[in-house]
Amino acid sequence: MTYHRSHSGELTTFSAQLKFRLDPFQRTACTALEEGHSVLVCAPTGAGKTVVGEFAVHLALAASGKCFYTTPIKALSNQKFADLTERYGRERVGLLTGDQSINPDAPVVVMTTEVLRNMLYASSDALRGLSYVVMDEVHYLADRFRGAVWEEVILHLPLDVRLVSLSATVSNAEEFGAWMETVRGDTAVVVDETRPVPLWQHVMVGRRMFDLFDAKSSEQKVLVDEDLVRFVRHREQQDRMNSWGRGGRGGPRRDFRPLPRPEVLAKLDEEGLLPAITFIFSRAGCDGALAQCLRSRLELSREEDTAAIDAIIERHTGDLPRADLEVLGYWEWREALHRGLAAHHAGMLPAFRHAVEELFVNGLVRAVFATETLALGINMPARTVVLERLVKFNGETHAELTPGEYTQLTGRAGRRGIDVEGHAVVLWQPEVDTSAVAGLASTRTYPLRSSFRPGYNMSINLIDRMGADESRALLERSFAQFQADRSVVGLVRGIERNEGQLRGLADQLGGSESGFLEYISLRDRIKQRERQLEQQRRTDRRGAAVEALVALRRGDVVAIPTGRRAGLAVILEPDATPGDPRPLVLTEDKWAGRISVADFPTPAQPLGRMRLPRRIDHRTARTRSDLASALRNTGFMAPGTQRRGRRAEAADDRELATLRRSLRAHPAHHRADREQLSRIGERYNRLRRETETMRQKVAATTNSLARTFDRILALLDERGFVHEGEVTADGRRLARIYAESDLVIAECLRRGIWRGLGPAELAGVASILVFESRQESGFLGVSGPTAPIRRAVGATVEVWDELRADEARHKLPPTREPDVGFVTGVYKWARGDGLADSLLASGDRGNPLSAGDFVRWCRQVIDLLDQIHSTADDPEIASTAAKSVRAIRRGVVAVDAA
Structure with missing residues (x-):
């Protein structure tokens, strides 16, 4: 879309106040906005998208209207509030986050997106006179936790409100814009893929730095730098030679040691490439990298900067209790800052993290080791971004970086107005394929996928505002359904294409009159039945192995038949x-550990019993050696590996026998060209199954959100939150609870389960519905430091258990499991214990929470307690929740809230 009135009145006034000239994409978007369109702006990190949002603020103020500026996280809201306050003055700008309410009636209010969503559901008076809403970082709608909030806001906002959506570069911007046009009316899509500061890509091999791309590279043909390829090949040959010389087998060296971080930073400093952010995909890795630098002689700051560094440190941490500084690692952190070094991750105390951000932006810290969370919106550009590895743990497995993730991380390199160019440096390791790095760096694919799904709170609010029929219609207008419907179009085309091919193959088989289609159908049914029986055989065998392991008792001697642990145990x-027993064993070769079904292709049978001491510390070598010796002396013999006669399930199956008789009796079975036609028939069957799968996908995708909504409605109706399509009093309470376990919380309040708890006890119980252990431990059984906590935790888990059963019956996604990992920690903190004791009592056993995580979870508990305070009908529970909030909000939890 092109706009010609490039020198319109308000845009001229606005641009005259700026210290720089507007880029073409900024001018295009601002012109569209002034002409009355909503706009979607997609541009790289650091390109200046927020200028368009600031122009919406200018237009609102010029017309005596209102503008809400929304961001996905509190830290960004605080940052934007500071920027707009500096420009427009404190009296005209407000802030609304879960923690803070500053000047909420101002004409310009910065807020988190959840706050605006809640306003829309409550039909808040604050929405009167609203003319513009800026949605910064709108690509967050792919976030599985926060994403749905964006779509709720976009769908519910009055149509006369102009929407300014600011997004990172996404490859399906036009699709997103087409949806916005459908639900919001006239929307201009402005896409700019030009980085304001050019980015140079490098690979660092040892101490040598190479360009990644050859000078002859083009968009059509990406070439890796010849010198880099030659040097890596030579380096790998040397490594292989060294490995053979040590008796190894060649291949990538297992003992490869990367260049120490201090030397990497010293090299970057020498090349003039600082300040730099080194992305390391673990918090412990960031802390370890910083510790490595502190053990070296690396100094990146100037002596004359010490006073300025201390002033910023004092501003952010001056209110921290002195007694807690040692626990927080304050002195080591401060020493690192004095040397121009820092870590940055979510495990750090917010006050520390914000001090690092300010110091880095001001050039007082020149090297930061950060997790990828820094790439999400925080304004910390650098001259150089370093990637130590191109693999990260995604919560389930170690996966290679996607092109989108690579682009997002390296997008931090190059500071507009400071650097002529930015630099991305990948540190070479034996498993790094330079061609793959070039592919990552040259691909700009970052598709936006909706994470919108109806939940209990959303559904109850929809019913309350517009009734069931209109709610279904609204869900069918969501971006999630829009994308699903587009995928259906592709599936339908695929079905049509397959049906054409099936007709062609049927003709080759002589058509429906030849009888050969019936014959190949019989062959296919036989193959499927054989597969089914084989699967059943494996399932039965595993079931028998599980039962045998469960039946084993302490002192039983068994023979592990195969694998590295084969022998007596x-x-x-x-x-x-149930399903996955893992008994602890000691083998005759002194190994102690847990075995599983995988170690027993045949069920474990006790060979006899052995007397064991009452207490055994299997971790000590002496104990293991003595027990293994006693085991070998028992006289039991491990039988040789037996070849178990395969049960003849197939031969015994009546259905399979009938099918085989029908096949042999079929006229086509005796044709001379049977095998030739059967090969065509196999293609026909494969294509027919694929087509049927596609039809099932179409059926599942069409109106999928509306069907989920109807299931939620049925469950809510059963439980009395809705009656005959109307929201009940209990339902209205649920409508005001915004949490992942919203229905569990509403049920607990309705049943009075938390009545009688003290403030610290209520904090502990509430924590099980928000806390998530970093390791997958989940609910570990009813536990807690006091009897009332144990009773309330047990009753809360019972509510969750009932709900999970109902969700399974209604075919709904399960509500997440309660987690008791924070109960004792937050209880201790709320009753006034010190930080050190509270930290030790928090998190997984043997793995206490970091200070940053402790503060973050305390604030999550506070947020839930605030909701309990405002929604509980029982005055005692409401009062206790308010006291609990005050008890938690102290010390490190109260400092630098963001």
């Missing part, structure tokens, strides 16, 4: 976990 600690 004695059971030290049985395990009756």
Whole structure:
């Protein structure tokens, strides 16, 4: 879309106040906005998208209207509030986050997106006179936790409000814009893929720095720098030679040691490439990298900067209790800052993290080791971004970076108005393929996928505002359904294409009259039945192996038939976990550990029993050696590996026998060209199954959100939150609870489960519905430091258990499991214990929370307690929740809230 009135009145006034000239994409977007369109702006990190949002603020103020500026996270809201306050003055700018309310009636209010969503559901008076809404970082709608909020806001905002959506570069901007046009009316899509500061890509091999791309590279043909390829090949040959010389087998060296971080930073400093952010995909990795630098002689700051560094440190941490500084690692952190070094990750105390951000932006810290969370919106550009590895843990497995993730991380390199160019440096390791790096760096694919799904709170609010029929219609207008419907178009085309091919193959088989289609159908049914029986055989065998492991008792001697642990073993600690028992054993070769079904292709049978001491510390070598010796002396013999006669399930199956008889009796079975036609028939069957799968996908995708909504409605109706399509009093309470476990919380309040708890006890119980352990431990059984906590935790888990059963019956996604990992920690903190004791009592056993995580979870508990305070009908619970909030909001939890 092109706009010609490039020198319109308000845009001329606005641009005259800026210290720089507007780029073409900024001018195009601002012109569209002034002409009355909503706009979607997609541009790289640091390109200046927010100028368009600031122009919306200018237009609102010029017309005596209102503008809400929304961001996905509190830190960004605080940052934007500071920027706009500096420009327009404190009396005209307000801030609304879960923690803070400053000047909420101002004409310009910065807020988190959740706050605006809640306003829309409550039909807040604050929406009167609203003319513009800026949605910064709108690509967050792909976020599985926060994403749905964006779509709720876009769908619910009055149509006369102009929407300014600011997004990172996404490859399907036109699709997103087409949806916005559908639900919001006239929307201009402005896409700019030009980085304001050019980015140079490098690979660092040892101490040598190479350009990644050859000078002859083009958009059509990406070439890796010849010198880099030659040097890496030479380096790999040397490594292989060294490995053979040590008796190794060649290949990538297992003992490869990367260049120490201090030397990497010294090299970057020498090349004039600081300040730099080094992305390391773990918090412990960031802290370890910083510690490595502190052990070296690396100094990146100037002596004359010390006073300025201390002033910023004092501004952010001056209110921290002195007694807590040692626990927080304050002195090591401060020493690192004095040397121009820092870490940055979510495990740090917010006050520390914000001090690092300010110091880095002001050039007082020149090297930061950060997790990828820094790439999400925080304004910390650098001259150089370093990637140590191109693999990260995604919560389930170690996966290679996607082109979108690579682009987002390296997008931090190059500071507009400071650097002529930015630099991305990948540190070479033996497993790094330079061609793959070039592919990552040259691909700009970052598709936006909706994460919108109806939940209990959303559904109850929809019903309350517009009734069931209109709610279904609104869900069908969501970006999620829009994308699903577009995928259906592709599936339908695929079905049509396959049906054409099926007709062609049927003709080759002589058509429906030849009878050969019936014959190949019989062959296919036989193959499927054989597969089914084989699967059943494996399932039965595993079931028998599970039962046998569960039945083992302490002292039983068994023979592990195969694998590295083959031989005799004695059971030290049985395990009756349903489906996956893992008893602790000691083998005759002194290995102690847990075995599983995978170690037993045939069920474990006790060979006999062995007397064991009452207490066994299997971790000590002496104990293992003595027990293994006793095991070998028992006289039991591990039988040789037996070849178990395969049960003849297939031969015994009546259905399979009938099918085989029908096949042999079929006229086509005796044709001379049977095998030739059967090969065509196999293609026909494969294509027919694929087509049927596609039809099922179409059926599942069409109106999928509306069907989920109807299931939620049925469950809510059963539980009395809705009656005959109307929201009940209990339902209205649920409508005001915004949490992942919203329905569990509403049920607990309705049943009075938390009545009688003290403020610290209520904090502990509430934590099980927000806290998530970093390791997957989940609910570990009813536990807690006091009897009332244990009673309330047990009753809360019962509510969750009932709900999970209902969700399974209604075919709904399960509500997440309660997690008791924070109960004792937040209880201790709320009753006034010190930070050190509260930290030790928090998190997974043997793995206490970091200070940053402790503060973050305390604030999550505060947020839930605030909601309990405002929604509970029982005055005692409401009062206790308010006291609990005040008890938690102290010390490190109260400092630098963001």
